[in-house]
Amino acid sequence: xxxxxxxxxxxxxxxxxxxxxxxxxxxxxxxxxxxxxxxxxxxxxxxxxxxxxxxxxxxxxxxxxxxxxxxxxxxxxxxxxxxxxxxxxxxxxxxxxxxxxxxxxxxxxxxxxxxxxxxxxxxxxxxxxxxxxxxxxxxxxxxxxxxxxxxxxxxxxxxxxxxxxxxxxxxxxxxxxxxxxxxxxxxxxxxxxxxxxxxxxxx
Amino acid sequence: xxxxxxxxxxxxxxxxxxxxxxxxxxxxxxxxxxxxxxxxxxxxxxxxxxxxxxxxxxxxxxxxxxxxxxxxxxxxxxxxxxxxxxxxxxxxxxxxxxxxxxxxxxxxxxxxxxxxxxxxxxxxxxxxxxxxxxxxxxxxxxxxxxxxxxxxxxxxxxxxxxxxxxxxxxxxxxxxxxxxxxxxxxxxxxxxxxxxxxxxxxxxxxxxxxxxxxxxxxxxxxxxxxxxxxxxxxxxxxxxxxxxxxxxxxxxxxxxxxxxxxxxxxxxxxxxxxxxxxxxxxxxxxxxxxxxxxxxxxxxxxxxxxxxxxxxxxxxxxxxxxx
Numbered sequence: 412x413x414x415x416x417x418x419x420x421x422x423x424x425x426x427x428x429x430x431x432x433x434x435x436x437x438x439x440x441x442x443x444x445x446x447x448x449x450x451x452x453x454x455x456x457x458x459x460x461x462x463x464x465x466x467x468x469x470x471x472x473x474x475x476x477x478x479x480x481x482x483x484x485x486x487x488x489x490x491x492x493x494x495x496x497x498x499x500x501x502x503x504x505x506x507x508x509x510x511x512x513x514x515x516x517x518x519x520x521x522x523x524x525x526x527x528x529x530x531x532x533x534x535x536x537x538x539x540x541x542x543x544x545x546x547x548x549x550x551x552x553x554x555x556x557x558x559x560x561x562x563x564x565x566x567x568x569x570x571x572x573x574x575x576x577x578x579x580x581x582x583x584x585x586x587x588x589x590x591x592x593x594x595x596x597x598x599x600x601x602x603x604x605x606x607x608x609x610x611x612x613x614x
Numbered sequence: 615x616x617x618x619x620x621x622x623x624x625x626x627x628x629x630x631x632x633x634x635x636x637x638x639x640x641x642x643x644x645x646x647x648x649x650x651x652x653x654x655x656x657x658x659x660x661x662x663x664x665x666x667x668x669x670x671x672x673x674x675x676x677x678x679x680x681x682x683x684x685x686x687x688x689x690x691x692x693x694x695x696x697x698x699x700x701x702x703x704x705x706x707x708x709x710x711x712x713x714x715x716x717x718x719x720x721x722x723x724x725x726x727x728x729x730x731x732x733x734x735x736x737x738x739x740x741x742x743x744x745x746x747x748x749x750x751x752x753x754x755x756x757x758x759x760x761x762x763x764x765x766x767x768x769x770x771x772x773x774x775x776x777x778x779x780x781x782x783x784x785x786x787x788x789x790x791x792x793x794x795x796x797x798x799x800x801x802x803x804x805x806x807x808x809x810x811x812x813x814x815x816x817x818x819x820x821x822x823x824x825x826x827x828x829x830x831x832x833x834x835x836x837x838x839x840x841x842x843x844x845x846x847x848x849x850x851x852x853x854x855x856x857x858x859x860x861x862x863x864x865x866x867x868x869x870x871x872x873x874x875x876x877x878x879x880x881x882x883x884x885x886x887x888x889x890x891x892x893x894x895x896x897x898x899x900x901x902x903x904x905x906x907x908x909x910x911x912x913x914x915x916x917x918x919x920x921x922x923x924x925x926x927x928x929x930x931x932x933x934x935x936x937x
Contacts, residue, residue: 446710446712446713448713449712449713452713452748453744453748456744456747456748456750457743457744457747457748460740460741460744461825462744463741463744463745463813463824463825463826463827464816464824464825464826464827465710465712465826465827465828465829466701466702466705466710466826466828467705467709467710469698469816469826470702470705470706473706487699487702487703489699489700489702489703490700491697491700491791491874491877492693492696492697492790492791493696493699494696494698494699494700497699508855508856509855509856510855510856513855520853521848521851521852521853522852522853522854522855523707523852523853523854523855523863523867524854524855524856525855525856525863525866526856527856547870548866548867548870550703550706550707550852552706552707553848553851556706558702558703558706558707560700560703560704560870560874562791
């Protein structure tokens with residue numbers, strides 16, 4: 412069981428495909444203590460039915476906090492319909508937190524950051540890839556693993572400037588003609604996203 | 615007298631014919647067959663033929679349903695697999711706490727609207743009832759939120775007073791995140807909860823579906839558990855960026871977690887539904903094929919018996935004329 416573990420951690424680039432193609436064999440790591448409590452509770456209350464599985468049975472455990480600061484940051488960028496980056500080792504990422512652009516280097520203190528619409532740039536050596544994120548969350552764990560969860564992310568070079576301009580004027584009009592709070596909030600969100608988009612295109 | 619002997623002989627042929635048919639025919643059909651075999655001979659195969667026609671039609675229908683389910687499964691499987699990365703960061707951060715002890719539990723059961731999909735809906739309902747039992751106790755209450763007709767039909771029978779919200783016919787359009795987010799918002803607005811337990815069938819392979827439950831805690835419970843230590847104990851060590859207060863960020867976080875987890879649960883359940891329907895329809899077509907084989911044998915026997923009796927009549931008539 413533990414022979415496979417290092418290969419599992421090193422091979423996390425294809426972890427997304429590996430994780431669920433392996434059937435539930437005994438070489439998955441042992442379940443955490445919460446699960447055994449749950450299984451015991453279940454067996455006492457409902458002895459005839461097998462207990463249901465829980466999410467921790469389906470994911471590989473995260474690496475523990477290393478004693479020295481690692482050289483690379485492991486980034487996972489996930490969207491509802493795809494995992495764009497999965498366990499990618501990079502040097503730095505800059506996330507668009509609500510408090511401003513936040514740079515994350517390996518060894519960053521553990522943080523939960525709320526994101527606003529903006530650009531995520533991933534720096535690896537000399538390449539920089541930029542994605543425009545609609546909002547989401549970013550978790551930076553103490554073991555230099557960064558999880559960025561967004562609802563939409565597109566590479567910046569695929570954004571159409573004309574549509575951005577049109578959208579911006581449309582939502583500004585809606586904001587001016589909004590009658591109640593809900594409409595105002597929706598129009599404000601539209602204006603924010605489109606201004607962030609146009610800023611992304613220029614800057 | 616020759617006719618009486620004939621009739622007796624007819625019945626002797628009839629007896630071995632009737633007994634294997636007893637199992638496959640309804641009593642009324644069996645009686646008419648018995649009468650048919652011993653009396654008018656050409657009409658007896660009609661009944662078996664009708665039955666064969668209907669079984670053949672059923673076989674065609676179930677085969678077609680299996681193909682349809684296979685194509686739907688292919689379409690939705692890639693999406694479900696891609697969405698699996700979505701809930702993992704949340705579990706990595708907030709841990710997996712199915713044994714958390716809270717006052718208000720809400721059990722969200724995901725099921726299908728259409729039937730003929732094997733046992734997955736019954737499994738979900740069994741697990742939901744089990745969770746209800748596990749989380750019952752003094753000062754604790756559990757409520758159900760039901761997605762899908764099949765779970766509603768089963769749970770309405772005995773847990774009607776505990777059902778908070780029922781959502782049906784939401785799978786008409788192909789699933790996307792926006793729709794599920796609206797659904798999640800609906801649930802969160804209408805239901806008071808300390809812990810939400812989502813019950814669904816996780817799609818492991820075309821023949822294997824694992825009942826799973828995911829727990830999403832409300833922000834107050836998250837704070838309480840973080841202070842208590844244990845799995846969420848490290849949560850306090852995380853700095854919060856953005857938002858005015860920690861509780862606001864935690865609220866956004868838990869709501870986002872709920873919508874992400876729901877999205878994955880709904881896709882996995884849809885995959886499991888199509889997979890279960892495929893295997894159910896497959897075994898149904900196979901059964902129909904077996905039945906058809908047995909009926910064909912019966913049909914041939916009946917036909918040959920009727921031919922034989924006709925021949926006997928003719929021959930005995932001819933021999934009576936001669937001698």
